[in-house]
Amino acid sequence: MSINSNSHVPIFRQIAEHIRTGISAGIYQPDEMLPSLRALALELVVNPNTIQRAYEELEREGLVYSRRGLGLFVARQAVRSARSQSQDDVEKAFADGIRLARSAGLPDDEIRHVFSKSLARKMDKTGGKS
Amino acid sequence: MSINSNSHVPIFRQIAEHIRTGISAGIYQPDEMLPSLRALALELVVNPNTIQRAYEELEREGLVYSRRGLGLFVARQAVRSARSQSQDDVEKAFADGIRLARSAGLPDDEIRHVFSKSLARKMDKTGGKS
DNA sequence: TATACTGCATTAGTGAACTAGTGCAGTACG
DNA sequence: CGTACTGCACTAGTTCACTAATGCAGTATA
Incomplete structure (x- = not known):
């Protein structure tokens, strides 16, 4: 660790x-x-x-x-709690993205597309800002 | 405003x-x-x-x-830039959620399900923490 | 009971993000 | 030129999240 x-x-x-x-x-x-x-x-x-x-x-x-x-x-x-918690966090992150997308006027189709795109690129370590 | x-x-x-x-x-x-x-x-x-x-x-x-x-x-x-920018932000939010989901061991099917669930509930003002 | 472990509460220091106060620099117009 | 607008740069104060230092309280064991 x-x-x-x-x-x-x-x-x-x-x-x-x-x-x-x-x-x-x-x-x-x-x-x-x-x-x-x-x-x-x-x-x-x-x-x-x-x-x-x-x-x-x-x-x-x-x-x-x-x-x-x-x-x-x-x-x-x-384990149950962990899953539930994770699911909540994930849901929250998604909700944020969806909120942003909606306020920008992106249609649902487009939102789905962006999501699929994100899901597709598996290896992406976006962590680590100096 | x-x-x-x-x-x-x-x-x-x-x-x-x-x-x-x-x-x-x-x-x-x-x-x-x-x-x-x-x-x-x-x-x-x-x-x-x-x-x-x-x-x-x-x-x-x-x-x-x-x-x-x-x-x-x-x-x-x-307008073009705004869309591009928004799309980046959205993508980033989604990527965060996906990263969380993966590290929790959620399978892709489950991730998709959670996303759909989030997308379904349209009206949700989660802003405003005192 | 003494010892050595455990979690927990209280306080303090540090750094970064955010906001505000103030003054300088550029532009249009009479 | 002078006035009245514009954006911009510099400095300072405030707040808050994060981390650390220290000491207290509970439990097991010899």
Whole structure:
């Protein structure tokens, strides 16, 4: 797991997305303990608070639950929640695009076309602004 | 034209998008003079610099051109540029969504489904966070 | 109970984005 | 030339998101 400090995406969000992906992919099993705040902070060379912020986000999404003094664990409904959350995010992104397209007067056909075009080009790492 | 100061979207961007929409819709004709910085600033009760920043964005997009001492005018290729620009923005938004969906492991069929779902619900003003 | 782990709350520093204040430079016109 | 408009450049203040430093509170184990 690598953190890109130069990215415009905040660190805590990168971490959250990484773990979210991991849970979604089944790397972390339900009720399994996640790396502790300090352990992960040490590994990634960031402040424990940054890690906590990432975990907070995941907790709000119902992906993990925390036990004070024990640790953080993967929620049972994590995969379901992860999918649901991802779907919401995706939907939101699409809604944004559609809103833009509509306000520009693009007809639905054109919007569909642009979408298909985007979906077609699979390999596109648009991340990383210096 | 109204400005929402409570929105998380910066004022200059709201203005830019409004004018962009206006040009795209044909409200402003090519070579027609746009409201001066101070005039529009007075009308919207903001600083002229904020207006200028909006115009800068539009100029970068090739929508308007400026003549020092004369004013700001709609570019001839404005409509074309506006469409192109909008299409880029839309494409970017879609790409974001697709990227999210992929990293969550959603299959393409599912992605298409979510998109269609978003496109279906036409009226959705998701703006305005306090 | 002492120790060593866990999450959590409070506060502070830093940097970037946004907006505003002010003055300079170019153009048209009487 | 002087006036009144135009865009533009420079500087400063404000706000907010992000990250970090530090200390408190809960839990297991010897």
